[in-house]
Structure formats: structure tokens, C-alpha cells
Amino acid sequence: MTTKDAMIEFRDVHKYYGDYHALRGITATIRPGEFFSLLGPSGCGKTTLLRTIAGFEDISSGAVLVDGRDMAGVPANKRPTNMVFQSYAIFPHLSVEENVGFGLRRDPRSKDEKARAVAEALEMVGLKGYGKRAAHALSGGQRQRVALARALILKPKVLLLDEPLSALDKKMREQMQVELIRLQRQVGITFILVTHDQEEALVMSDRIAVMFEGEIAQLADPETLYRRPNSRKVADFIGTMNFLPARVLEENAGAVEIEAAGFGRIHVDASQVMGGATAEGATVGFRPETLTILYEGSAATDRESMATIEEVVYFGDMTYYDVKIDGTETPVRISMRNVFGRPVLDRGARARVGWSPGALVLFR
Amino acid sequence: MASSSGKSAEGRSEAASGLLLVSPTLIYAVLLLAAPLVTVLIYSLSLEGGGFGFDNYVTAWSDRINQLLIIRSLTVSLSVTLVTVLLAYPVAYFVSFYVKPERKSLWLFLITIPFWTSYLIRVFLWKVILGFNGVINSGLMSIGIIDEPLQAINYNVPALVMTLAHAYAPFAILPIFVALEKIDRSFLEAGRDLGESQLMTFFRVTLPLSMPGVIAAVLIVFIPTVGDYVTPDLIGGGKLPMIANRIEGTLLKQNNRELGSAIAVGAMIVVAVVSIVFLLLNRRFLKGAK
Numbered sequence: 237m238t239t240k241d242a243m244i245e246f247r248d249v250h251k252y253y254g255d256y257h258a259l260r261g262i263t264a265t266i267r268p269g270e271f272f273s274l275l276g277p278s279g280c281g282k283t284t285l286l287r288t289i290a291g292f293e294d295i296s297s298g299a300v301l302v303d304g305r306d307m308a309g310v311p312a313n314k315r316p317t318n319m320v321f322q323s324y325a326i327f328p329h330l331s332v333e334e335n336v337g338f339g340l341r342r343d344p345r346s347k348d349e350k351a352r353a354v355a356e357a358l359e360m361v362g363l364k365g366y367g368k369r370a371a372h373a374l375s376g377g378q379r380q381r382v383a384l385a386r387a388l389i390l391k392p393k394v395l396l397l398d399e400p401l402s403a404l405d406k407k408m409r410e411q412m413q414v415e416l417i418r419l420q421r422q423v424g425i426t427f428i429l430v431t432h433d434q435e436e437a438l439v440m441s442d443r444i445a446v447m448f449e450g451e452i453a454q455l456a457d458p459e460t461l462y463r464r465p466n467s468r469k470v471a472d473f474i475g476t477m478n479f480l481p482a483r484v485l486e487e488n489a490g491a492v493e494i495e496a497a498g499f500g501r502i503h504v505d506a507s508q509v510m511g512g513a514t515a516e517g518a519t520v521g522f523r524p525e526t527l528t529i530l531y532e533g534s535a536a537t538d539r540e541s542m543a544t545i546e547e548v549v550y551f552g553d554m555t556y557y558d559v560k561i562d563g564t565e566t567p568v569r570i571s572m573r574n575v576f577g578r579p580v581l582d583r584g585a586r587a588r589v590g591w592s593p594g595a596l597v598l599f600r
Numbered sequence: 601m602a603s604s605s606g607k608s609a610e611g612r613s614e615a616a617s618g619l620l621l622v623s624p625t626l627i628y629a630v631l632l633l634a635a636p637l638v639t640v641l642i643y644s645l646s647l648e649g650g651g652f653g654f655d656n657y658v659t660a661w662s663d664r665i666n667q668l669l670i671i672r673s674l675t676v677s678l679s680v681t682l683v684t685v686l687l688a689y690p691v692a693y694f695v696s697f698y699v700k701p702e703r704k705s706l707w708l709f710l711i712t713i714p715f716w717t718s719y720l721i722r723v724f725l726w727k728v729i730l731g732f733n734g735v736i737n738s739g740l741m742s743i744g745i746i747d748e749p750l751q752a753i754n755y756n757v758p759a760l761v762m763t764l765a766h767a768y769a770p771f772a773i774l775p776i777f778v779a780l781e782k783i784d785r786s787f788l789e790a791g792r793d794l795g796e797s798q799l800m801t802f803f804r805v806t807l808p809l810s811m812p813g814v815i816a817a818v819l820i821v822f823i824p825t826v827g828d829y830v831t832p833d834l835i836g837g838g839k840l841p842m843i844a845n846r847i848e849g850t851l852l853k854q855n856n857r858e859l860g861s862a863i864a865v866g867a868m869i870v871v872a873v874v875s876i877v878f879l880l881l882n883r884r885f886l887k888g889a890k
């Protein structure tokens with residue numbers, strides 16, 4: 237890959253904390269102008285990986301390249317990256333404008349021009365007129381905006397964000413997600429976001445790297461990640477997926493014929509066959525919304541199975557049904573949009589469940 | 601109505617129990633702090649022929665010796681403060697930033713070791729080291745570098761400053777250490793991230809954020825050293841009195857309570873003024889840090 241397509245390049249990056257192997261051979265490329273997310277459970281090494289880009293963490297082996305340049309030996313203050321810290325790290329002894337202008341000390345521009353740049357940066361993050369405020373007199377959301385302005389004013393090549401939204405309440409978080417996307421499009425800078433919230437990653441990112449225990453399990457765009465997770469672990473981490481045991485009957489150039497209890501014989505295309513099976517053997521996976529309960533007059537689906545409704549969870553716009561398909565042991569979850577005029581079914585009712593072989597994935 | 605009177609009764613009993621709780625402290629504060637202060641104030645204002653006035657102050661502070669002594673006291677204590685804080689800061693910085701968390705308490709413990717012996721013994725120790733027949737002089741003489749004892753290291757202000765700075769070092773290290781410990785390390789990373797070197801990050805982030813500890817250290821060292829009278833006596837050999845020695849002499853030896861009190865109150869005012877200047881400087885410094 238030429239450097240033109242790579243803003244960040246990890247080449248077999250390893251990191252040890254004493255005996256603890258925190259990063260286990262990370263190889264990945266982040267493109268210029270991309271909104272990239274590092275997603276994974278707590279302790280998987282997301283922050284560590286982000287900090288190797290910023291220069292706060294030395295790597296044990298491998299290489300980290302920013303815009304084609306190896307960062308080995310380049311101190312944090314000399315790197316073309318800036319960071320929004322999880323705690324925001326807004327200097328408490330400085331005012332808002334002093335915080336935003338902190339990195340401009342060596343900027344050759346005149347004092348007036350710098351003041352204008354600070355005012356513009358504050359306006360960009362929606363804090364026009366807040367410059368004279370003391371840093372400690374800000375709310376969490378405002379602090380975050382100051383942190384963004386302080387980093388973006390330096391026009392970095394890459395902006396690093398470590399769980400920037402985790403300290404905000406749900407409403408504020410959703411608002412900031414939209415604003416971050418808008419801001420990223422406006423400035424065109426590569427954003428790298430660390431998060432453990434899969435929904436946040438799906439909403440915001442162009443591409444996502446899912447990490448487990450110091451390794452990247454899958455790197456893909458949100459849709460691929462959701463529809464074609466490459467292992468049960470990834471499938472489990474992102475959204476909900478139903479798993480049912482399956483038996484492989486025959487194999488033909490990547491495509492397989494399987495037999496799954498309750499579903500019968502299914503032809504699975506090569507693109508739907510993934511690795512990452514567990515000791516139980518082959519498994520088929522369905523997202524809840526790929527199964528539908530068929531009402532009278534519903535459009536026909538490729539295949540149908542009969543089932544009994546075991547549990548009904550009503551969410552207003554959605555209803556979740558846990559149903560047991562005839563011939564299976566474990567219930568599967570189905571999510572249905574509550575369309576006007578369509579009754580919510582009761583527990584114990586019998587139902588026809590429609591599905592399509594193209595929507596499933598096979599882990600083997 | 602009933603509920604509101606019930607509430608106020610409760611409030612009263614709460615206030616009463618609060619008073620009861622603080623009363624030992626209050627009695628202590630009144631008896632040991634306020635009462636002596638008021639007594640000294642009254643003495644300083646009492647006139648010989650009865651009545652009150654500022655005559656004692658005029659007498660005390662028009663005396664050239666008193667003027668010289670307060671200047672010497674301030675010079676000594678400001679030098680001690682400067683030396684102590686400048687030496688204490690790197691120690692506190694080292695313990696806070698470079699010592700592993702599990703070792704920090706051990707280091708603090710080691711720093712307090714000099715306090716295990718009494719202050720007097722420590723002062724005598726310095727006398728043994730710096731004195732006329734002390735370790736340094738006899739050492740230098742025995743290897744033939746000098747022929748007779750150096751006067752320069754004994755009975756002078758630098759010797760006083762050295763002794764006092766040693767005595768007050770832990771008092772200065774601890775508040776600075778606490779202030780440094782309280783600084784979130786992500787502030788320092790933010791400083792680096794925004795393009796500043798380690799040194800500039802220190803001056804723009806670490807130092808301003810640790811200023812409360814530095815000011816505490818300054819006051820803790822400055823205030824008691826102005827009034828010290830044991831060290832000048834022992835190290836200065838009686839030749840380098842400070843203002844406290846003068847107060848002692850006037851109050852006890854000359855038995856002139858009125859004049860002694862006037863010197864004491866005057867010295868107190870000077871200390872208070874200097875301390876307030878420090879506090880204001882700190883505020884200016886924090887505001888001005890750009």
C-alpha cells in the first residue's frame with residue numbers, strides 16, 4: 237500500500253507491560269480523512285493502541301507510521317497528532333481561551349491573529365463568547381468542546397479521541413455524536429475514536445476495528461461488521477445474534493449445504509461462511525431483524541418455520557419475541573417493528589416465522 | 601405551625617450539640633491563642649503613667665537596633681525560605697513523579713527521619729560541623745589546606761541559613777509533594793500533546809498547578825523562622841541576635857513588658873504583611889500564567 241492511502245499504519249505492533257502482552261501484533265491501515273473507531277471490551281488494549289500513535293506509549297516491537305513517517309523516537313510534542321483525553325484534561329488554572337490557545341505559543345502569527353483563531357475555534361465547537369470563562373465553570377459537554385477546539389486549532393493530521401463521550405448523559409452523548417460527525421466532515425481531518433459502545437461505533441465510523449485481548453479480530457465498515465461478522469465473538473459483541481447448532485452435509489467450492497434443526501436443509505453461499513466456531517462445532521447465526529413473524533397477508537419470504545412464542549417484550553416502537561422454533565431447544569429472538577394495525581402477539585401463541593438463507597452466517 | 605416550631609427546636613438542639621462538639625477546641629483556641637495575643641496587645645498599648653497610647657511603639661521602632669534586627673530576621677528567614685523551597689521542590693517532584701507508588705510512603709518516612717531527634721540536638725550537630733573547632737575546620741587544618749579556623753563558616757548569616765534550611769526541609773517537602781500528587785497526569789500529557797517540551801510543560805502546567813503547595817511551604821518556613829531565637833543563640837554564638845532574641849531580652853532580662861510587647865506586635869505585623877504579599881503574588885502568578 238502506498239503512503240497516499242495510509243494516514244496511520246501499524247506494522248506488527250507489539251506492546252508488553254512487564255510480562256503482560258497488551259498488544260499482540262497489530263497490523264492495520266487507517267486512511268486519510270477517515271472516521272475510524274477502535275471498538276472492544278474493557279482492557280482489550282484500545283487506549284494503549286491510541287497512545288502509541290500519540291507518543292505516550294513506547295512499543296516493544298513493530299512500527300507505527302503517521303502519514304508515511306515512522307514515529308519511532310519522535311516525542312509526543314513533535315507528532316502531527318492531537319488528542320482529546322477521556323478526562324478532557326482542561327487546564328484548571330487557565331481560562332477557556334487560554335486553554336484553546338495553549339498550543340499556539342510558538343505559532344509565528346501575531347497576537348491578534350491568534351486571538352481570532354481562538355475565537356473561530358470556539359465558534360466551530362459552538363462555544364462562541366465563552367472565551368473569558370474559567371475552565372472550572374464549565375459543564376462536561378462544554379469541557380469536551382473546549383478539548384476539541386484546543387486540539388483542532390492546531391490543525392493536526394490525526395485527531396485521537398479516547399472515549400470522549402463516555403462521561404456524558406445519553407441525550408448529550410447522542411447530540412455530540414452528530415456534532416462530531418459534522419465536525420469531522422467540516423475539517424476533513426482523520427479521526428480515531430476509542431469506544432466500548434458498539435452502537436456509537438456503528439453510528440459514527442467509516443470503518444471499525446474490533447479488538448479482543450490485544451488483537452484486531454475484524455476490521456471493516458459498519459455494515460459488513462454487522463451483517464458479516466467474521467467470528468462468533470465479534471457477532472456477539474456487536475448487536476444481538478441468535479446462534480443455532482448446524483451440521484455440514486456437503487461442501488462445494490466454499491459454499492456449503494447444512495442441516496439445522498427447525499430450519500431444515502440450507503444452502504450457504506461462500507461469502508456467508510466464517511471461521512471462529514466454538515467447540516460445539518458449526519453454528520448458524522441470525523440477527524433478530526432477519527427473522528419475521530408472518531401475519532395473514534404478509535409478503536411471502538424464502539422459507540418458513542413454525543414456532544411457539546415464549547416471551548414478549550414490548551418497547552413501544554418495537555416488540556421483541558423470544559420464540560422456540562419447532563424441533564429446536566433454545567429460543568431465538570425476533571424483533572418486529574410495531575406497524576399500525578398489526579397486533580402484538582401473546583405468549584404461548586403459535587406463529588409462522590419467515591426467513592431467508594441469504595441473511596444468515598455460518599461459523600465453522 | 602407545629603411543624604415549624606418543631607423544626608426550629610431541632611435546629612436549636614443541633615446548634616447546641618454543635619457547640620458542645622466544638623467547645624473543647626473553642627476553649628483551647630481562646631485560652632492558648634486569643635488570650636495571650638490580647639494580653640500582649642494590651643501590654644503594648646499600656647503607658648507608664650496609666651492609660652493607653654502608641655508611645656511604646658514609637659520608642660520600640662525608633663530604636664535603630666530594633667530596626668536592624670527586624671531587617672536581619674527578615675533577611676535570614678527569606679533566605680531560609682528561598683533555599684528551603686528551592687531544595688525541597690526537586691525532592692518533592694522526584695518522589696511524586698519518579699518513585700513507584702508503592703514506595704512513596706517509604707520515601708516520605710525517610711524524609712521525616714531528621715525529626716526523630718530534637719531540634720536542639722540537630723542545631724548542636726551543625727555547630728559540631730561548622731563550629732570553630734568543628735569537623736570542617738579541623739578537617740581542613742589537618743590536611744593542611746588552612747592554618748587557622750575559618751571564621752567564614754561560623755557565627756554568620758550563611759551558617760544560620762544553612763542550619764534553619766535543614767531543619768525546615770521536610771516541612772517544605774510535604775505540602776509541595778501533596779500538591780504535585782494532586783495533579784492529574786493527563787494534564788502533563790495534554791501539555792506534551794499540544795506541542796510543549798517536558799521543560800515547558802513543567803513551567804506552563806506543573807509549576808502553576810503546584811503553586812498552592814509552594815505557597816504553603818513558603819508560609820510554613822517563613823513564619824516560624826522570623827521568630828526563631830534558639831538558632832541565632834547557638835549558631836550565632838550570641839553575636840547574631842534576631843528580633844526574637846531582642847523581644848526575649850526586653851521582656852525577661854530587662855523586665856520591660858510594655859516595650860517587649862510593642863516589639864513583638866510590630867514584628868507580627870511585619871510577618872503578616874509579608875505573608876499577605878506572598879498570597880497576592882501567588883494569585884497574580886496563577887492569573888498571569890499564559
Ligand SMILES: Nc1ncnc2c1ncn2[C@@H]1O[C@H](COP(=O)(O)OP(=O)(O)OP(=O)(O)O)[C@@H](O)[C@H]1O
Pocket residue numbers: 253256258276277278279280281282283284285432
Ligand atoms: N501502565 C500499565 N502497566 C501495566 N499494565 C497496563 C498499563 N496500562 C494498561 N495496562 C494493561 O493493558 C491492558 C490494556 O489496557 P487499555 O487501557 O489499553 O485497555 P482499554 O481497551 O482502553 O480498556 P478500557 O475500555 O477499560 O479503557 C489492560 O489489561 C491493562 O490492565
Ligand SMILES: [Mg+2]
Pocket residue numbers: 282283284
Ligand atoms: Mg481505555
